[in-house]
Structures are given as C-alpha cells and as structure tokens.
Amino acid sequence: MKGPVIVVYDIADDHQRALARAALRPFADRFQQSGWYIPFVAGFTAARVTAGLSGLALPGDRIAAYQPCRGCASDMRWLPSSGWRPADVPGGFFMDSPQDIRFGTSHTM
Numbered sequence: 001m002k003g004p005v006i007v008v009y010d011i012a013d014d015h016q017r018a019l020a021r022a023a024l025r026p027f028a029d030r031f032q033q034s035g036w037y038i039p040f041v042a043g044f045t046a047a048r049v050t051a052g053l054s055g056l057a058l059p060g061d062r063i064a065a066y067q068p069c070r071g072c073a074s075d076m077r078w079l080p081s082s083g084w085r086p087a088d089v090p091g092g093f094f095m096d097s098p099q100d101i102r103f104g105t106s107h108t109m
Contacts, residue, residue, distance in 0.1 A: 003070045004086070005038040005046050009053075009063040016056050020063075023053060029086050031078075037086040040070060 007024060011017040011034070021030075027044065028036035038044050046065035053063050068076070078085055 003068045003073045004040045006066045007036040009034050011061045
C-alpha cells in the first residue's frame, strides 16, 4: 500500500510558488512555508506529484517529494509533541478519482 507523500520546494518566483501552493492545497496539509504532507488516502505517489509540479519549476528551483512506506510513516515524529500533526485525509475537497487531478499550470517562456 502507498504511503503518504512529503513535498518540499524552493521556488524563487512568487507567481510560480503561488501556483504550487494552489496545486497542493486541495490535497495536502501544509506544515511549513514550503513543506506539505499528502496523506496516503489521497492516492498519490512521489513520482506523480513531482511530474505534476514539474511545469512550475524554473531553472534553479528545487522540488522534492518523499514517499515513506506506511510503516515508516507511522514511525515519523513531529516536534513539539503537542504541536501540529499531519491530517489523515486531504486538507481540501477530495476528488473521487485522483488520476483526473492536474497540478498547476505549465510555465511558458
């Protein structure tokens, strides 16, 4: 079974960064300015997330998606212990068919 996906990025352009936030917001829980947690129930893979966000990256930008297995994900710890915890369901509305979801828009020169 798929695990959750953790997405972190360093996108310099404000507009491209806003597009990345808009693409992730319906499915992910934001835990840091440029850090997102997509729960396993959303059905995404790290490869699919990076492919979907790849059109938003300009030269010099970095986007990473990590997908620990569910066993490893259950061993993750968040500090402070009384603070933020990732949600078990997507943060925004949930689509019945994740295959139909498209992340952001492509940047054209």
